[in-house]
Amino acid sequence: MNHLPLIIKREYLTKVKNKSFIIMTILSPIIMIALIAVVAYLSNLNNEKVRTISVLDEYGLEGVFVSTEKTKYDVLEGVTLDIAKELVGETSNYGLLHIENFTNLDFISNHIKFYSEESPSLSLISDLERKLEKEFTNLKMQEAEIDISKIEASKVYINIGQENFTGEESSKIDSIIKLIFGCAAGYLLFMFIIIYGNMIMRSVIEEKTSRIIEVIISSVKPVQLMLGKIIGTSLAGITQFVIWVVFGGILMTIVSLVLGISLMDSSIPQQELLEMASESQGVEFYFESFKNALSNMPLMNLIVAFIFFFIGGYLLYSSLYAAIGAAVDNETDTQQFMLPILMPLILAVYIGIFTVIEDPHGTVSTVFSYIPLTSPVVMLMRIPFGVPIWQQLISLLILVGTFMFTVWFAAKIYRVGILMYGKKPSYKELIKWIKY
Amino acid sequence: MSNLLEVHGVSKNFGDFKALNNVSIQVPKGSIFGLLGPNGAGKTTLIRVINQITMPDSGTVFLDGNSLNASHIKDIGYLPEERGLYKSMKVGEQALYLAQLKGLSKAEAKQRLKYWFDRLEIGDWWNKKIQELSKGMAQKIQFVVTVLHNPKLLIFDEPFSGFDPINANLIKDEILRLREDGATVIFSTHRMESVEELCDDIALIHKSNKILEGKLIDIKRQYKTNTFEVGLEAENKTALKESINGKFSVSEANFKSLNNDLKLNIKLAENETAQDLISFLNQHAYINHFVEVIPSANDIFIQTVQNN
Incomplete structure (x- = not known):
């Protein structure tokens, strides 16, 4: 019997109907926009003073x-x-x-x-x-x-034109824009994993503490339950994200219309980067380069890769989160297991930011874009700079392979862990559980 | 009568710990089967094996003649000892969800839930959240969810814990009624008085091994010691006691009586019968009380566990 859709539906609905979820969904963009508006307003106020x-x-x-x-x-x-x-x-x-x-x-x-x-x-x-x-x-x-x-x-201004061997032109602004796209994609994934991975973990712990788990798994396989939870929670997460983007966008427009301040100017730091890059050059040049940079970017590749690496990376991490949730009794006990999950994630973001800027195709960034725990973030940051398809495919293959392994591993821990009460397991015990 | 459930030589290890060692049980169709044993004996592991929650290392389980498989999930209703419900979910939604997981369609689940909720007079709880209910109320809902899909085999692990006497009685009657409707019940408990009251068959598991199994009545026969509890009226009790003591093995008995009797437990040798005892006693005293000592489930439990 396949109960997966039923489980996904329940997980999704409980998440979405949850009061704090609704409040967060509505309140977050309001708070964000309000904050931006206040900052923008205040700095405008300061600027306008004669x-x-x-x-x-x-x-x-x-x-x-x-x-x-x-x-x-x-x-x-x-x-x-x-x-x-x-x-x-x-x-x-x-x-x-x-x-x-x-x-x-x-x-x-x-x-x-x-x-x-x-x-x-x-x-x-x-x-x-x-x-x-x-x-x-x-x-x-x-x-x-x-x-x-x-x-x-006799003064000379130099702007080195960049062109790769296939004839695509690029510029400094190009690199900056690519960097922004890469970092945004990588960072988005990072945030998504942390927020919704935690949500999955909590929902597993909730099933354990409310002791409903044994009733449920006498009806469905633990793996099914775990996958249902991961997918259901992700869908809720995507819903929240979409609402945030749409609602936030609408709010932003309204606020900037009402207050008559351009929020974009003050809220987006890349503006400064662009200005730095285009310093001593005209505004027209800057727009020209911007358009050029966008068209230079492997946009299709970026979108497709974003979807695959996002899903792969998210599932990889969320299965680990689910396993942690199954292994412990309450949220305070999760700390010791959180570190090994957060470490590679944070490492990925730092590697992404520091080495990809320096050298997007250097050894360090290339190697880390293959290692499965860091690859989703690092690869997403590299892709705007043009990564050969075969590299992307190998990285994705490794990611999928690891994902299957972690799901298997997490399912083992999950299966044993959800029925264990009262003791805080050590890593040694977790390894033992796999053999049960 | 055939067996609904047969467990053949099931073993299960958790690391170095042996939870079940070559355990076999037979549960006759339509019976109430008591699965007994001290804490940590392996009862829960066995129940989880039957529910396909835990896979056995070796051995097989047959349900209704077929080796256990995924399609049997809907044939089993399981009320675990560690039980709960989603706290923030509404009663009705939750019951529907759990019923659907057992393979019922939504419409059918709804209809049956309505029947059961009316029957247990809990219809107005439908839109309440579990956290608003008392423990006993939540237990009732768990009971309904367990039996809702009309399973052939019902497994109750300590079903009466958390119920007040009135509700415990209500649930007991429901269990008996379900048995009459054709269900087979496995019943795991430490409360021996409910075993006496309900069970036809029992199995005793101790330290991962099954050490006793059979019809409760047969086991009692097997465990009886040919001992009789007597209350005797006589003028000289000491003399009477001594004369009995010369012929049978005697110990003090303790039971309630309206007379100031000499109370004794008299154990007969194998070749002696109750008739022999009665005719002997009749010569010496007036018999007010004469009853065969039948071992209680409690006695059997303690005795078997201690001897192993």
């Missing part, structure tokens, strides 16, 4: 203190420093920049000072420093009778 800076320029720089949207310059003339300080104190101006007048440019540039009530913002100071550095460099060049226009004209 600062007025008084300038007492005894030397008389030209065209440096031009007011912008966020920073206004109030140039004082014909006053001494003491009076200027007093003046600034009376107004609510942010601070006073003082440039003295000497004949030696080096001396002047070494004696520029900024007076303010509170310690000034770091970014403002470095902004001013950059401005003044540029100006005084120019002045010194003029003094040395160097033609600035010639220097400007």
Whole structure:
């Protein structure tokens, strides 16, 4: 008799109907979005603040203190420093920049000072420093009778074009985007395993502590029950994930429309990476590269591989979680068995992040994309950089083989463990159970 | 009468521990079969073998003439000693689920559940969660789930634990009624008074071995010691006792009586009969009480276990 669909249905429905599950499903995106909105709002608030800076320029720089949207310059003339300080104190101006007048440019540039009530913002100071550095460099060049226009004209910007032997072009942005896709896929799998693997474990423990297990397995085979649990819980997990994405997306749109802030700008850190990469290059170039990078990526391969490695990796780990759940009596006893599961998982993420960035096809990343406990995460991170299909297939084959082994192994432990009460098993005992 | 269940030479080891050593039992069709033994003797392992939860290392089990296989799951109803239900699931949903696992269709399960719930007057529990019910209430539901699919073989492990006397009686009557309807019952318990009351056949398992099996009545015959409990009225009790002691082996007896009698247990030799004893006693005293000492299941249990 095949009861698998029935078990899956029950597991799914109990999970989905569970109050804390429903609350988590609805509340998580709300909290996330609220958090992002608050952060975005606050940083916007900070950015929009207009600062007025008084300038007492005894030397008389030209065209440096031009007011912008966020920073206004109030140039004082014909006053001494003491009076200027007093003046600034009376107004609510942010601070006073003082440039003295000497004949030696080096001396002047070494004696520029900024007076303010509170310690000034770091970014403002470095902004001013950059401005003044540029100006005084120019002045010194003029003094040395160097033609600035010639220097400007002889500046060269280099952007090394990348192309592989089959003729696909790529760029730095390309690599960054690939990295983002890879990391997102790997990280997603990592999170999914931890959240829903735990859920499976808890549901196995629940069956044990409520002592219903013996009734159930007098009707169904333990392996069936275990698979039913894994599949049912995964489906519930996917449901929750999809709701999170859709609901979160809708919320995000609403919030950004209502508050009029672009949440994307502040919430996605890759923006900064992209900006770093495209620094000194135009916005058009950046969009062009982005489009180019997307089309360069093996998207089909990525999607297919994502599905297979995701399922394979998830099932591999969740069968281990189920085995742990079967081996112990309550959740506090799970700690000693959690470490060996979490270690390879965390290792995979770190290897993925550190070695794949450095060298996606190096020995370390290649080897770890074959080792089954790390391969799902590491391989998913490598694939955007183009991994030969045969490598992917071998890795997948090893993964499936290991998965079958762990399911067999977990089923053995499960079968014996679910009927064991009262004692906390050691690893030695677990090995013995396999022979029962 | 044929046997519904036959266990032939089943052994099971857990590592170095021998849980069952070449155990064979025969459970006649339509009987109530008591599976007895001290704690840790191997009863639960044997029951799990019959339920196909544990695979035996060697030996075979036949149910209704066929070697045990997956299709037999629906023929067995099992109420384990360690029993429970999903705490956060509603009674009705849960019962339906468990019934479907035993192979009933949803509609049929629903119909039968309704019948049983009405019968045990628990119909209004359908939408309650198990955690809202008392232990006894949950036990009733477990009982219903066990018998719902009309199994040929019912296995109850300590079925009365957790029930108050009224409900225990109710369940006992239900078990007897199920037997009348043709079910065979295996009954594992430590409560010897319910064994006396219910069981036709028993098997005693001790330290992984079966050490006794048969009809309860035959076993009692086998274990009786030809001893009689007598209450005698006489003027000189000491003299009377001594004269009996000269002829039979005598020990003090303790039973309730309305008279101030001399109470004795008199054990006869193999060639002596009750008639011999009565005619002897009649010559010396007035017999108020005369009854053969029949060993109780409890006595048999203790005696056999201690002798092994």
